Amino acid sequence: MAEIVAKSKKISSKGKTKAVDKATYLDWYEVMLRIRRFEEKSLMAYSKQLIRGFLHVYIGQEAIAAGLKSALTKEDKIVTAYRQHGIGLMRGLSSDSCMAELFGKATGCVKGKGGSMHFFSKEHNYFGGNGIVGAQIPIGTGMALAEKYRETKNLCVTMFGDGAARQGALYESFNMAMTWKLPVLYICENNKYAMGTSVERTSNVQEIYKVGSAFEMPSEPVDGMSPEKVHEAISRAAEHIRSGKGPYFLEINTYRYRGHSVSDPAKYRTKDELNDYKELDPIEVTRKTILDKKFATEKEMEAIDARIEAEIEAAYKFAEESDYPMSSELYEDNYVQKDYPYIMD
Amino acid sequence: MSRIINLRDALGEALDEEMARDEKVFLMGEEVAEYNGAYKVSKGLLDKYGEKRVIDTPIAELGFAGIGVGAAMNGLRPIVEFMTWNFAVLAFDQIVNNAAKTLSQSAGQFNCPIVFRGPSGAAGQLAQQHSQTFESWLANCPGLKVISCIEPADAKGLLKSAIRDDDPICLMESEQLYGYKGDVPEGDILVPIGKARVRREGTDVTIVSFNKMILVAEKAADELAKEGISAEVIDLRTIRPLDHETLVKSVQKTNRMVVVDESWPFAGVSAEIAYEIQKYAFDYLDAPVTRINSADTSLPYAQVFVDEYLPNPERVIKAVKEVTYMNS
Numbered sequence: 270m271a272e273i274v275a276k277s278k279k280i281s282s283k284g285k286t287k288a289v290d291k292a293t294y295l296d297w298y299e300v301m302l303r304i305r306r307f308e309e310k311s312l313m314a315y316s317k318q319l320i321r322g323f324l325h326v327y328i329g330q331e332a333i334a335a336g337l338k339s340a341l342t343k344e345d346k347i348v349t350a351y352r353q354h355g356i357g358l359m360r361g362l363s364s365d366s367c368m369a370e371l372f373g374k375a376t377g378c379v380k381g382k383g384g385s386m387h388f389f390s391k392e393h394n395y396f397g398g399n400g401i402v403g404a405q406i407p408i409g410t411g412m413a414l415a416e417k418y419r420e421t422k423n424l425c426v427t428m429f430g431d432g433a434a435r436q437g438a439l440y441e442s443f444n445m446a447m448t449w450k451l452p453v454l455y456i457c458e459n460n461k462y463a464m465g466t467s468v469e470r471t472s473n474v475q476e477i478y479k480v481g482s483a484f485e486m487p488s489e490p491v492d493g494m495s496p497e498k499v500h501e502a503i504s505r506a507a508e509h510i511r512s513g514k515g516p517y518f519l520e521i522n523t524y525r526y527r528g529h530s531v532s533d534p535a536k537y538r539t540k541d542e543l544n545d546y547k548e549l550d551p552i553e554v555t556r557k558t559i560l561d562k563k564f565a566t567e568k569e570m571e572a573i574d575a576r577i578e579a580e581i582e583a584a585y586k587f588a589e590e591s592d593y594p595m596s597s598e599l600y601e602d603n604y605v606q607k608d609y610p611y612i613m614d
Numbered sequence: 615m616s617r618i619i620n621l622r623d624a625l626g627e628a629l630d631e632e633m634a635r636d637e638k639v640f641l642m643g644e645e646v647a648e649y650n651g652a653y654k655v656s657k658g659l660l661d662k663y664g665e666k667r668v669i670d671t672p673i674a675e676l677g678f679a680g681i682g683v684g685a686a687m688n689g690l691r692p693i694v695e696f697m698t699w700n701f702a703v704l705a706f707d708q709i710v711n712n713a714a715k716t717l718s719q720s721a722g723q724f725n726c727p728i729v730f731r732g733p734s735g736a737a738g739q740l741a742q743q744h745s746q747t748f749e750s751w752l753a754n755c756p757g758l759k760v761i762s763c764i765e766p767a768d769a770k771g772l773l774k775s776a777i778r779d780d781d782p783i784c785l786m787e788s789e790q791l792y793g794y795k796g797d798v799p800e801g802d803i804l805v806p807i808g809k810a811r812v813r814r815e816g817t818d819v820t821i822v823s824f825n826k827m828i829l830v831a832e833k834a835a836d837e838l839a840k841e842g843i844s845a846e847v848i849d850l851r852t853i854r855p856l857d858h859e860t861l862v863k864s865v866q867k868t869n870r871m872v873v874v875d876e877s878w879p880f881a882g883v884s885a886e887i888a889y890e891i892q893k894y895a896f897d898y899l900d901a902p903v904t905r906i907n908s909a910d911t912s913l914p915y916a917q918v919f920v921d922e923y924l925p926n927p928e929r930v931i932k933a934v935k936e937v938t939y940m941n942s
Contacts, residue, residue, distance in 0.1 A: 389720035407680020415688035441677025605780035
């Protein structure tokens with residue numbers, strides 16, 4: 270335990286955390302709690318077979334979503350991998366539409382066509398969850414190219430896990446992004462395991478942020494259990510990117526409490542390791558900070574808890590009661606061309 | 615007004631005209647800018663449009679194809695040039711898993727208006743890895759449209775349509791035929807995607823082909839004409855979606871079909887056409903649909919292997935005589 274806390278403090282040392290106001294703390298708490306409760310409920314629904322297919326939950330990693338939410342503008346673009354419920358919810362997708370998507374309902378955020386791995390929202394500049402490990406790294410780089418092309422001040426956040434950090438697509442993308450000084454913020458959410466394979470077993474280079482140095486890309490590690498540290502690092506990186514200096518790479522160290530997916534018993538790690546990280550739980554820590562700073566009373570916090578609880582219950586009910594898509598929808602959204610002549614025999 | 619220009623310049627004109635028309639159109643790929651294109655298709659475009667819109671990439675097909683996909687999802691209209699489609703295999707994740715799937719995954723929120731283009735097929739003694747065709751591979755995938763043609767006017771009009779299309783498109787050219795000349799009308803010509811063209815009308819047999827095998831089909835038709843056999847030659851131009859109607863209509867007239875396809879035989883374009891014809895023109899057929907493909911092997915280096923591997927007019931003539939029962 271002491272070792273993990275010490276490591277997390279060491280990682281977060283760059284720059285001093287600026288004072289964050291009450292509203293931001295309360296917003297962090299709310300968004301993290303929404304993600305946590307949403308996913309706990311989705312796991313329950315999965316056990317009742319109301320949700321099928323893959324279900325990769327974000328539980329434990331919520332501080333990253335919180336820090337992103339406060340540090341980005343609504344115009345910034347974001348793309349991530351398949352462990353993506355938290356990012357979609359953070360971006361503003363409703364709990365209703367996300368839960369309905371997991372249930373495969375027509376009222377889902379992508380009409381029951383994406384499921385757990387593929388939420389998208391053009392309205393929220395959310396370019397989705399990508400199911401191919403690392404495929405979103407060049408895509409996010411191209412999204413950034415488009416922003417530079419249009420001469421906007423927006424940046425593009427491209428997120429991936431420690432597993433994807435070993436894909437060739439990353440090296441090709443980092444190289445072109447630096448060569449062309451694209452406004453892209455790369456975030457590796459290092460949750461220590463690529464499915465069941467620990468970071469130590471996938472490369473000689475275990476501090477993933479160091480990969481950026483091969484491209485002379487500004488790169489640093491961040492304590493991902495702390496929304497303050499995540500917010501601070503992303504804000505600093507965003508300022509660098511928006512000033513036209515090109516990409517930035519943050520390795521945000523985090524931990525997923527659950528297995529890779531619902532079918533994973535996570536036998537590749539110890540209970541002690543998991544429990545140590547749970548001691549750093551960002552929701553618990555943020556709650557305590559809010560109370561200590563007297564930003565809210567215990568009673569006010571309980572009211573937030575109850576409100577989120579009710580929101581998730583309502584989302585579950587909404588998802589359960591919504592209709593499935595019409596099977597004829599199968600032939601929609603494959604081509605923009607409306608009269609595309611599908612082979613139907 | 616029209617003039618005679620080659621395939622290379624016809625494609626170059628399409629790029630130039632579309633870039634002039636729409637600020638969102640840009641070209642990226644290996645050697646497209648300063649080198650003026652590995653095959654000079656993009657000659658002069660860097661000077662005219664600058665490095666913002668004509669982008670030299672490092673040799674990183676997966677990376678720059680994906681950058682194209684991301685740019686397309688975020689509002690631009692990229693044209694991604696592959697030096698050959700053989701190298702695009704490195705980028706299939708982005709073409710098949712991403713460009714083709716984005717619209718469906720996002721339930722229509724994000725489309726991917728991108729053109730992937732470059733030469734396909736054998737081009738001399740280039741050996742195993744540089745001699746393949748990819749029409750069948752890509753046409754198998756819903757979400758993509760696949761164009762393959764060498765007639766300069768068609769190529770220009772189809773490339774222009776492809777750039778304006780809102781769906782992802784793979785366009786196959788021919789390394790050996792960039793110098794192939796044809797009559798190309800001046801100005802803004804658009805050829806519809808998904809429509810075949812009857813290049814030569816005939817009554818005894820339909821020869822269907824595309825890309826550079828069209829020239830093999832036409833040479834065979836010339837020879838057959840001398841023997842009194844009237845062959846109709848159809849250039850598919852678009853592989854996906856297939857112009858089912860033109861093919862069926864032709865067979866209803868000729869009652870016989872030979873497909874000339876540089877792809878390998880197994881599960882290829884020729885197999886799909888044969889299926890379509892037996893299903894929708896069965897009662898009109900006087901002989902089985904026959905196909906001439908490249909050999910069901912890799913293509914080795916020596917010229918004797920190239921000659922043995924590729925379809926040629928003699929093989930086409932032999933097949934036509936089989937379906938017209940003229941072999942004795």
